[in-house]
Amino acid sequence: MKRTNTVLPLYLALWLVIITLPVLADDALVNLPARWADVIQAVAATDLAGQPDDVRQALEDARLHVDTMLQADNTGAAELADAYGELGAIYHVYFLFRQAGNCYENAMALDPGEFRWAYYHAWLAASQGQTETGIQRYQQASRLKPGYLALDVRLANAWLEVNELQKAQAGYEKTKAATGLEAAALYGLGQIALLQRDYPAAIGFFTRALEIQPQASAIHYPLAQALRASGDREGAKQHLEQRGSLDPQIKDPQIDSLNAMKDNAAVHYIRGMKAVRSRKYDVAVKSFGKGLALDPDNIQARISYARTLYLSDDHPGAEQALRGVLAKDPDNSFALFLLGVIHDGNGKSAEAIRLYRQALQHDPGHTGANFYIGNQLYREGNYAGAGSHFATVIAADTSHLGARILYLASREHSGIPAQALKADLQKATSQLPEQPLFTLRLAQLLAVSEDENLRDPEEALRLAQALVKQQPQPAHREALALALAATGDFEQAASIQQALVGYAYMSVPGEVGRLSHIQSLYEAGKLPAASDLDNLTAIKAPPVDVSGPFKNYPTAKPY
Numbered sequence: 001m002k003r004t005n006t007v008l009p010l011y012l013a014l015w016l017v018i019i020t021l022p023v024l025a026d027d028a029l030v031n032l033p034a035r036w037a038d039v040i041q042a043v044a045a046t047d048l049a050g051q052p053d054d055v056r057q058a059l060e061d062a063r064l065h066v067d068t069m070l071q072a073d074n075t076g077a078a079e080l081a082d083a084y085g086e087l088g089a090i091y092h093v094y095f096l097f098r099q100a101g102n103c104y105e106n107a108m109a110l111d112p113g114e115f116r117w118a119y120y121h122a123w124l125a126a127s128q129g130q131t132e133t134g135i136q137r138y139q140q141a142s143r144l145k146p147g148y149l150a151l152d153v154r155l156a157n158a159w160l161e162v163n164e165l166q167k168a169q170a171g172y173e174k175t176k177a178a179t180g181l182e183a184a185a186l187y188g189l190g191q192i193a194l195l196q197r198d199y200p201a202a203i204g205f206f207t208r209a210l211e212i213q214p215q216a217s218a219i220h221y222p223l224a225q226a227l228r229a230s231g232d233r234e235g236a237k238q239h240l241e242q243r244g245s246l247d248p249q250i251k252d253p254q255i256d257s258l259n260a261m262k263d264n265a266a267v268h269y270i271r272g273m274k275a276v277r278s279r280k281y282d283v284a285v286k287s288f289g290k291g292l293a294l295d296p297d298n299i300q301a302r303i304s305y306a307r308t309l310y311l312s313d314d315h316p317g318a319e320q321a322l323r324g325v326l327a328k329d330p331d332n333s334f335a336l337f338l339l340g341v342i343h344d345g346n347g348k349s350a351e352a353i354r355l356y357r358q359a360l361q362h363d364p365g366h367t368g369a370n371f372y373i374g375n376q377l378y379r380e381g382n383y384a385g386a387g388s389h390f391a392t393v394i395a396a397d398t399s400h401l402g403a404r405i406l407y408l409a410s411r412e413h414s415g416i417p418a419q420a421l422k423a424d425l426q427k428a429t430s431q432l433p434e435q436p437l438f439t440l441r442l443a444q445l446l447a448v449s450e451d452e453n454l455r456d457p458e459e460a461l462r463l464a465q466a467l468v469k470q471q472p473q474p475a476h477r478e479a480l481a482l483a484l485a486a487t488g489d490f491e492q493a494a495s496i497q498q499a500l501v502g503y504a505y506m507s508v509p510g511e512v513g514r515l516s517h518i519q520s521l522y523e524a525g526k527l528p529a530a531s532d533l534d535n536l537t538a539i540k541a542p543p544v545d546v547s548g549p550f551k552n553y554p555t556a557k558p559y
Contacts, residue, residue, distance in 0.1 A: 028070040029063065036070060039077075040084070040106040043099055054294070055094055058264040062087045065271075081111035082274065085120070086267070092124060093261045100124055115145040119254055126154065131161045149178045150252035156188055165192050180251020183213040187248050190219075194226055202226040209248060217244025265295035269559035272308065281312035291559065299329050301559035306338065310550045318342065318550070333363035338549060341372065345546035349376055367393045368549055371403055378406055378541040383413040398431045402542065405437065409536040418451050436470065439463050443479045444533050447486035457486035474500055475534075478515075482533070485522050494522035 029043045045063070048056040066083045069075045088103025101124055107117035118141035126134030138155040142148070156171025169192050176185035190205030206223035210216065221243040228236035260266045272287030288305040295301065306321035319342050325335040340355030353376060356369040363369075374389035387410035393403035408424055416424075422445055428438040446460035461483035467476040477496055485493035497519040504511045518528045 028067045033070055036080075040109050041102060043084075043087075043102045043106070046096055046099060051094070054264050058267055059090055059094065059096075062090045062267065077110045078114075081107040081114060081117065084110065085114070085117045086261075086270065088117070089120060089258050089261045090267060092120065093259060097124060097128060113144060115141060115148070116254060116257075118144055119148075119151060120258055122151075123154070123255060123258070126158055131158050134158050135162070148254070149175045149181055150250055150254070153181050153184050153188070153250055154252075156185070160188055160191060165195065168192060180249075183209045183216060183248035184250045186212070187216070187219055190226075191222060194222055197229070199226045199230040203230065213248050215246060216248040217242060217246045219248065220244065263295070265291040265298065265301070266559065267291075268294070269301055269304070272304065273558060276304075276308060276311075281308050284308040285312050285314070288559075297328070298559060299325055299332065300555070300557045303332070303335055303338070303555075304558045306335075307550045310342075311547065315342065331362045333359040333366050333369070334553075334555065336362075337366060337369045337372075338553075340369070341544075341546055341549050344372060344376075344544045352376070365392060365396050367396050367400065367403075368553055371400070372544075374403070374406060374410075375541045375544070378410060383410040386410045387414065401432065401435060404428055404432060404435075405536070405539060406541065408438070408441070409539040412536045418445060418449050418454050421445060422449075422454055436467055436476065439467055440475060440479050441536055443467070443483055444530075444535070447479075447482045448527055448530055448533070450530075455486075457483060461487055474503060478518075481518075481522070482528070485527055490522045490525050494519055497522055 027045060030045065032040065032042060048059055051059070066080075066087050069080050069083050084103045085107035088100045088107060091097070091100035091103060101121065104117050104121040104124065107114065108121065111117070118137065122134050122137030122141050125131075125137055135155065135158045138151060138158060142151055142155065145151070152171045153175050156168045156175070159165075159168035159171065168188060172185040172188040172192070175181045176189065178185075186205045186209035190202045190209065193199075193202035193205060203223065203226045206219050206226065210219050210223070213219075220239040224236040224239035224243065227233075227239065257270075260270075268287045268291030272284045272291065275281070275284035275287055285305070285308045288301060288308055291301055292298065292305060302321060302325050306318045306325065309315075309321055310318035319339065322335050322339045322342075325332055326339070329335070336355050336359035340352040340359065343349075343355065344352035353373060356373045359366050359369040360373075370389040370392045374386045374393070377383075377386035377389065387407055390403045390407035390410060393400050394407060397403070408421075408428060411424055412421060422442065425438050425442040425445065428435070429442060432438065443460045443463040446454070446456045446463070449455045461480075464476065464480040464483040468480050470476075478500055481493040481496040481500070484490075484496070497515060501512060501515045501519055504515050514532065518532055521528050521532075
């Protein structure tokens with residue numbers, strides 16, 4: 001019988017096991033660099049073998065992100081706090097509570113004033129049944145952001161759990177009228193009334209809570225108890241049959257953000273948005289790219305990806321990404337607008353206008369598309385058309401200064417009656433009192449208008465004096481001279497105007513002729529004509545701003 005050699009196969013098997021084991025690098029989260037060793041605590045690694053591949057990858061990526069930042073020489077404390085907080089949130093949503101707590105504690109040590117990490121730390125304790133600890137942490141978090149009402153509801157729930165009814169009631173009363181919190185607060189008040197055997201009050205609170213959130217099936221059981229105690233057995237029976245375990249929902253953006261970490265793509269999107277805020281656009285591109293690899297149908301994220309591509313100077317890539325969005329969602333007004341802006345910046349104004357108008361077909365109030373069409377029409381001299389688009393922008397955003405200025409300029413170019421212009425200017429000064437241009441033009445109009453019913457020199461003088469007091473620049477001093485002349489004080493008007501002429505010789509020689517002419521009129525006891533004064537028709541449309549919308553245009557949902 002031939003002898004079988006078992007040594008070599010065993011050796012090979014052991015060698016295969018050894019070479020397939022992961023190589024363990026020095027983990028900076030365990031072996032903290034000296035710079036951070038006295039500030040934060042080690043966060044032990046955990047066995048992820050049983051986790052799904054996407055979860056394991058998300059946890060490993062987040063931990064590696066912190067590791068990299070720990071070892072970098074230029075990492076700031078607040079930046080590292082964000083990384084630890086993000087890692088803690090991912091551990092939290094995947095039920096690795098010890099590591100989550102360690103990460104939150106590190107984030108709080110690095111950035112003690114940041115509300116999120118203190119709040120998540122409190123929520124972690126409360127959701128694990130550590131109510132007393134949760135109360136202490138909620139109170140600490142509340143001091144960082146006193147007006148965050150969702151926290152008050154959660155703290156009231158914790159007070160109720162430990163039978164501190166007076167404190168719980170105060171929290172519920174504080175929040176029972178807050179949108180998204182009413183049902184939870186009323187449910188809490190109902191439980192307190194039930195404990196105090198005030199059954200009519202309990203029935204009222206529970207009933208109102210169910211009217212707001214009919215799906216909150218947990219309310220039916222205590223409502224049935226209150227009904228039975230008050231003698232309504234049939235009503236109690238009906239609610240007992242509907243009882244369930246779903247508590248009233250609490251509108252809580254912070255906890256919603258935490259729960260979003262379960263979406264592994266969202267982790268990359270959040271990191272991308274942080275990079276955008278830090279103007280690290282190349283990092284943002286990579287982060288959004290990773291998120292889209294996991295979540296390719298997320299239209300909002302793809303638009304954000306296009307924006308980061310543009311801001312990282314990959315303009316062709318941005319255009320291609322936007323076209324990809326429109327291939328999937330041809331009616332997406334934001335993508336149409338941004339693609340139009342790219343064409344506008346490349347001098348293809350006709351194609352840009354076509355895209356802007358297409359965007360307005362789906363969203364007539366889109367401020368960006370209306371403003372950019374208005375600018376183009378203004379450049380072309382179509383002031384009536386431009387004014388219509390600027391008016392739409394103002395209706396949506398009364399603080400939009402560019403639209404307001406060009407709207408008034410369009411109105412003045414169109415030759416509207418002085419009374420209508422006065423009304424427009426008064427509205428502008430009322431809605432944007434900090435902007436002196438509108439007050440300046442109104443003072444001019446009131447000082448020299450040919451309409452006797454409109455002219456008001458005394459009001460013009462009051463406005464001009466306020467402008468000079470606010471900022472004594474030449475244009476405001478010229479308005480003051482004009483208003484003084486309109487009230488009959490030509491001598492002081494001429495003196496101010498003479499000083500303005502001297503200033504113009506040194507700084508704006510092109511204005512010397514006009515200012516000197518007006519000075520001679522004051523010296524002769526005459527008022528200048530409206531044509532002698534600069535008005536809003538001198539305003540030019542701004543050049544196409546391409547990067548502005550990619551950088552600053554607000555979007556309700558970036559991913």
